[in-house]
Amino acid sequence: MKNKFDILIIDDEKVVIDSIIKIASLANYSVDFSFDANEALTKLKQNEYDLIICDIMLPEKDGFQLLETIQNFNIETPVIMTTGYSTIDNAVKSLYLGAIDFIPKPFSIDEMQSLLARGLKYKSFLQQKRNTFSDGLVVSCPSRYFRLGVSCWANLNNDGTVLIGATNFFIKSIEPVNKIELLKNDDVLIQASPCAKLFSTEYVHNLNSSLSGRIIEVNKILIEKPEIIEKDPYFEGWLYRIIPQELEFEKQKLIPCGSDR
Template identity: 25%
Template sequence: MVKDLPDLGLITPHILVVDDEQRIRDACRMVLTSMGFTVETASDGPKGLDLIEEKHFDILLLDLMMPNMSGFEVLTRVRDIDPDTVVIVITGYATLEHSIEAMKKGAFDFIPKPFTPDQLRAVVSKSLRYTHALQDIVTSKSRMRVMVNRLMDGVMTTDSDKRIVLANPAFRHMIGFKGSTMVGSLVSETITDETLLKAVDQALATPPGSFSEIVHELSIPGSGIDGEKIFSVRCSPFRGRTDHNIGTITVLHDITAVKKMDQMKSDFVSMVSHEIRSPINSLLMQLKIILDGLAGETTPKQREILERATDKMLNLNNLVTELLDLSRIESGLVAHEKELVDIAGLLSEQKIFHTPYAQKKQMEIELTIENNLPKILANPRHMDEVLSNLITNAIKYSPEGGSIRISAGVKSECLSIEVADSGFGIPEEDLDKIFSRFYRVKDSNTRTIHGTGLGLAIVKSIIDSLHGSITVKSAPGEGTEFSILLPYNVH
């Protein structure tokens, strides 16, 4: 047996020899049987085709020059009957023209007469490696299709012409497709949602050499118990070996339960905050009456205790206010409360407002604004809140004598705002958490600084509602820089 023969496992290759010469058939049977193969023979083309009609052969050794029916005719018929059969042609004349013609018709290889047993073993071993490679590809594709079809997420792939190549059952169910198949049709013929269609267009338009994942949310109305469904949409370009787009991959993930849970939490926070605010305001009024002496004289010690209690109540009142703001932003109630906002003017006002607080800590606020800064469509009160939070934090978390740099300009077709300080800085392990609700960096520098841990969460929610982004760069002892990018042409 040839030593580089592929591992056949439990499958014994089945080989058919079709040749009009008895000695060739017998010689092939003897050599191939000794290699462990199952071998059958036929003396002409019609008999060989009858056998191929009855069963599958992994390899066909086919003589090209035979009476009644030539090997070329048999080869053409085999391609129609069983295209997975690997054909090795036997040519008695050893002409290159015959071999090339046979290869064009689908033959895998050829062997010239007369041939030795070693030559026969070599060409059969080569064809078996090819057969096994084809089987591995078919098996891998089949397994991949089964895996994709069993995914809970919806998956759709398209070609560069936006024709659907694959759409698993989950995807068809998510978009409410009722037909028999989506494969082969244009995306626009089976999908009406503009969000999905736009995502596919954007993915295909992604230039070579760059990669971006198009992310959207998709709401599909429902009825009965199911009600509205909300899906996250992630669409990416699919690249070929030359890095050009050859299609797209779209994944739908059901986030309905998460969205409903977030809404329930926001509703609960809003309800509790409203219920707490009234008694807090009442207590603050009562404390003010006592501190103003309207309820009688107070001793210095009593006044100290009452002032401390007032500070705590004010902190609690601030927490309730910020919780209400955060709940309102995340519920989408401010989504339509927008107008054109002059960020340059807003930044100038913020500098004037915060300068006295900064001067108490011997700090300077440096403001740089590019000329002709574009206006953005936003809620003025919430943009004021974003800037106020960042500047206040920069002052609070910086030592005396520090500096604050604020700049605004245009970058990557977006309005860019940067707020940097020379403060305590943020450890690397905390950078991913600072935009979470109630999270505060705790160390020896910040232990005495009061706060709710909601300021940056509110900032992040407002920026997200404007389809913008906020990033932070910081290191302990090296200060912190927040960078905001806001699209100024989104209406």
């Protein structure tokens, strides 16, 4: 019989593992850990986990290779990538390869608690979908849209501007949304970097932008009525209109939402 754990931590630094274990214990999550990818794969065959926290820099096989193996083996456990070598490239690659989020080291208690809550909620979505045979639990973004990872979408307009917003998955994983903090006109977004803060009952959640660009319009109604983003995340609930930078290059790391169908 397989052992059941909430979280599997994969990191070659014991201090990091101990830190995440302490944070997870605040919410009474059960935790297992591995110091390298091969040991982690063995444990994934022997046990059941609801969430994986994986470092990129691992001995022998790195976190990206492990993430690709998890995808190839059709292991549905969601993965959050982390690293002390935080770069935009690492964040983008993590999300493109299938991680549901990325967090640089060092991280705060609040940041990790927020990620753990969202990651475990995502696993519950997958289980509900399997048990009810329903695709309506989390609504996919419109087929003409693109997304970076599973959290932020982009809609390319004919006039060269791009609308940016949060996916239904991201919103569902943090509901209710009690408050939204947005940037201002002329601020610059960086792909895979935080672009907005969404406040739920317990946590503050950072949304990473799908593209880089200069903000030319902010959906200020969301500040007064944050509930709109829950009701209509893909149309009235958009966050920013931007003039994109390096669109053709960055678009290569976006996933067409039409492929979700």
